[in-house]
Amino acid sequence: MSEIVHEKKKDRKIARVALVLALLVASCLLVYAVDLLLRPKYMGEVTEGVLTAEYYESKGRHQVLFVGDCEVYENFSTVQLWREFGINSFIRGGAQQLVWQSYYLLEDALRYETPDVVVFNVLSLMYNEPQNEAYNRMALDGMRWSASKWNAIKASMCEGESMIEYIFPLLRYHSRWNELTSDDFKYWFTKDTVSFNGYYLRTEIMPAGAMPPPKPLADPKFGDYAMAYLDLMTQLCKEKGIKLVLIKSPSLYPHWYEEWDAQMVEYAKENDLLYINMLDIAEDEIGIDYSLDTYDAGLHMNVTGAEKCSSYLGKILVEKYGIKSAKDDPDLSEYWSEVEQRYDTAKNINNL
Amino acid sequence: MLFTSYEFIGFVILLVALYYVLPKKVKWPLLLLGSYVFYYFAGWKFLFYIFAVTVITYVAGLLISRNKVRADARFAELKALEKSGSGSPEEVGKEARKRYKEAQKKKRRRMMTIGIVLALGILAVVKYTNFTIHNINGVLLAFGSTKRLGFLTIALPMGISFYTFQAVSYVIDVYRDRHEAQKNFFKYALFVSFFPQLVQGPISRYGDLSKELFTPHKFSGRVLERGLQRVIWGYFKKVVIADRILTAVNSLINTPETYKGAYVFLVMMFYALELYADFTGGIDITIGIAEMLGIPMKENFERPFFSKNIAEYWRRWHITMGTWFTDYIFYPISVSGPMLKLSKWSRKHLGEKVGKRLPVYLASFIVWFTTGIWHGASWNFIVWGLGNFVVIMISQELEPLYRRFHKKFNTDGSTAYKSFQVGRTILLMSALRLFDCYRDVPLTFKMFGTMFTTWNWNTLGNGTLLRLGLVRSDYVILGLGTIVLFVVSMIGRSGSVRDKMEKKMPLPARWGIFTLLVLVILVFGAYGQGYDAAQFIYNQF
Structure with a gap:
């Protein structure tokens, strides 16, 4: 008799624990759903915030991986690289993506694959300290959790930011409840793909005009913090047998100083790296027409400018590093044909 | 931390x-x-x-x-x-x-x-x-x-x-x-x-x-649940109400030259709400944490805003401080040798009536002076403390008059009169708290005076409220939050709300309510970037 009572008691206890666990899971799911609702969707005018996450949706091993700021994700067309050279590439770039963010995004990517070449745009070396929370968020929120993300956040946090708000974004975005739009509900659980393997296509044309005169540099040398991360990137690529290519994209602003260029030339020489200053050869060798190939008066390329930059760089990658066409991979070809279709549609919408 | x-x-x-x-x-x-x-x-x-x-x-x-x-x-x-x-x-x-x-x-x-x-x-x-x-x-x-x-x-x-x-x-x-x-x-x-x-x-x-x-x-799951419930309730008061209204209170008191008249009344009401939500919220968190560890603590509040007079209010607000002053200052002074001598002397020379009260009032005066200075080393707190003393003494002296009034008009015990008493206590306490807000004695008197000399009630509706650092939705949250506070207080008049919930609601229902409360705190709380993390007001004392 007492055994039956004991068993019943035990059963009741198990049932209660199960109930508590079920309630806990339900509560967590509810909080998570609210968290997703309140996170910025980046599906309107500002879409850069989704670029980082799109990397995980792309297909196949990327032969070339770009890392850097807007001067890569707007100035190089991955579609052009595929079409012309059969290169499967991806751009892990974000708005004002700082060098340490590029480093950790690369480190994160190397958890999944080992590309042949990594292309890094060096403009972000001008920043030696965290800059802006909004850009941090756009670059880092989309990263999958790993030691790389943790370290990227630690390296990037501005004053007032805290790690816990990255771990639980609801703590950061909770006050968006009174800014919610129909887009927040539309993209609550799923989002549209915005980029073309990290390339952010722009079709508008705005001829380059006069740029503000360059401000005198207080210190012509890049900061130690930034350079330390470039060193880490160089070391990481060497360890993994990856060729690192340093580029300065052909954007006219922010001004690229001669002193900075000289440092890059020196650095590339010291580390046996290829450094291409595309700004110097933009018009003569790449064929950039700054009256047609930029969408914002010379700051970034539009799609025609990006295609020219890609053609130029692709040729170097094939000739110098022997990157082979991957078009004979049926899965990749199928994937890229979908991307191309989207790409052409986006171009045609704007009659280009 | x-x-x-x-x-x-x-x-x-x-x-x-x-x-x-x-x-x-x-x-x-x-x-x-x-x-x-x-x-x-x-x-x-x-x-x-x-x-x-x-x-x-x-x-x-x-x-x-x-x-x-x-x-x-x-x-x-x-x-x-x-x-x-x-x-x-x-x-x-x-x-x-x-x-x-x-x-x-x-x-x-x-x-x-x-x-x-x-x-x-x-x-x-x-x-x-x-x-x-x-x-x-x-x-x-x-x-x-x-x-x-x-x-x-x-x-x-x-x-x-x-x-x-x-x-x-x-x-x-x-x-x-x-x-x-x-x-x-x-x-x-x-x-x-x-x-x-x-x-x-x-x-x-x-x-x-x-x-x-x-x-x-x-x-014990039960102990943990109850403690957690109390903590969550405390955070609701502190983060959703107190820290949200804080912005408006600060705007109002930091620019007294702009916000006079009706806005002083607004300060009284807003600060009363802020202080209540802040202090009781903090105490809920304190008691809740202790409860989670299985350690029961003394209650510090008993719905003070339902008090019918200031003396009662002080028996229900910051109870442990009040009893501390009573036990360790008021009583020892009242029965001290000099005070007994004074009592004897005053009875002899000033008559039984005055002689009886003088030592009590003197001890009360010392208690309220100490209470004031305990809250802060500045004259505004001392005047605030003595203000409480004066109101309590006047109220005691007028007691016979009240009794005659009630007898004549048969008002004592009626709901309307009770409501009047509660409203009066809230107004009196809130007015005295102006010393705490403006932190300057002459300025406080001046600002209090403007309520009667500057007639600008009509400007309350012209969008000024939206220039205090709060937007419409903030006021909606504050309004709803205050209603929730009031309703919970009303339910709590006949016993512990948590006890009632435990008796009447199955676990999933209780869990649902507190999950909702957590969500309200997480979403509508005034915390994180864009909000200044506010210290608890009583932390400064």
Whole structure:
């Protein structure tokens, strides 16, 4: 008799624990759903915030991986690289993506694959300290959790930011409840793909005009913090047998100083790296027409400018590093044909 | 480590988890360690003060207790000697024993006084030195002197007023033989430093807290649930209501030249709500955390805004502080030798009626002066304290008049009259709190006056409210939050809301309600970037 009572008691206890666990899971799911609702969707005018996450949706091993700021994700067309050279590439770039963010995004990517070449745009070396929370968020929120993300956040946090708000974004975005739009509900659980393997296509044309005169540099040398991360990137690529290519994209602003260029030339020489200053050869060798190939008066390329930059760089990658066409991979070809279709549609919408 | 910081929440989760995981023996030492870690984060230099107060009062308590034990033993010995006829009546007789007892009591009183003076001395130095210097400089200026005393740079250690009072009450209670002194220094240190109450009380008594504090509690889902419910409710009040309305209160009081007249009334109402939500929210968090650890604490509030007069209000607001002042200041002063003499004298010379009241009023005056200065080393707090005294005294003096009025108009006990009383108390308390808001006595009087001289009520609806740092949706949240507060208070009038929920609701329903409350806090709380993390108001006292 007492055994039956004991068993019943035990059963009741198990049932209660199960109930508590079920309630806990339900509560967590509810909080998570609210968290997703309140996170910025980046599906309107500002879409850069989704670029980082799109990397995980792309297909196949990327032969070339770009890392850097807007001067890569707007100035190089991955579609052009595929079409012309059969290169499967991806751009892990974000708005004002700082060098340490590029480093950790690369480190994160190397958890999944080992590309042949990594292309890094060096403009972000001008920043030696965290800059802006909004850009941090756009670059880092989309990263999958790993030691790389943790370290990227630690390296990037501005004053007032805290790690816990990255771990639980609801703590950061909770006050968006009174800014919610129909887009927040539309993209609550799923989002549209915005980029073309990290390339952010722009079709508008705005001829380059006069740029503000360059401000005198207080210190012509890049900061130690930034350079330390470039060193880490160089070391990481060497360890993994990856060729690192340093580029300065052909954007006219922010001004690229001669002193900075000289440092890059020196650095590339010291580390046996290829450094291409595309700004110097933009018009003569790449064929950039700054009256047609930029969408914002010379700051970034539009799609025609990006295609020219890609053609130029692709040729170097094939000739110098022997990157082979991957078009004979049926899965990749199928994937890229979908991307191309989207790409052409986006171009045609704007009659280009 | 603010109660509303992520670090604090993480700290509490870790501490509660460790408390139930670790063996019985280390449970209270863990709480001591946790308390000192918590205090360390407030500023490592502040550890010195709490440690010093702990050592002083521990030693005082121990000496008093030892003396008492020794004196009792000797007394019994003397009695036995007299019984056996061994000693002379001069040495062991009733009179000799009485003399001995008195002498030992005097000795203990001296020990207590030294302990109290030293402990309060630390509080006085860190809290009141600059206030004293400020006043001395004022006097020097008034007498045309050009000499000025320099101010000291002393940071006010977190919660010093609370833990000093707690430690002082321990020494007095040992002296009064309410309980024995704690022999284990570390256990006593835990009593003084128990972290949830360090920030803003409640001011616990050793006799109430010690047993449960040192008992190793077993894990209980029910205990954890109830504690957590209380903590969540506290965060709702603090983060959703108090910290949201804070922006508007600050805007109003920081630009008094702009916000006069009707806006002063708004300050009264907004600040009353902010202070209530802030302080009771903080106490809910404190008591809730202690409950999660299986340690019950004294309640500090009993729906004070339902009070019908100010005296009642003070019996229901910050209860542990009120009873502290009553037990350790009011009663001792009332029955002190000089006061009894004054009572006798005044009865003889001023008549029975006045003579009876004079000592009581004098003791009350001292209590309210002390209450004021305890809240802050500035005249606005002293005037605020004395303002309370004046209102309470007037109200007592008018008592016969009230009685005649009720008899004539048969109003006593009617709902309408009760509502009037409650409204009157809220208005009076809120008006007195203006001293706390403006922190300047002449300015407070001036601003109070503008309510009657500047007639600008019509401007309240012209969008000015939206220039106080809050948008429409903030006011909606505040409105709804206040309704929830009111409804919960109403339900709580007939007993604990949590008890009622436990009896009437199955676990999933209770869970659902508190999950919703957590979501409300997470989404609508005024915390994180874009909001200034606000310290608890009582943290500053």
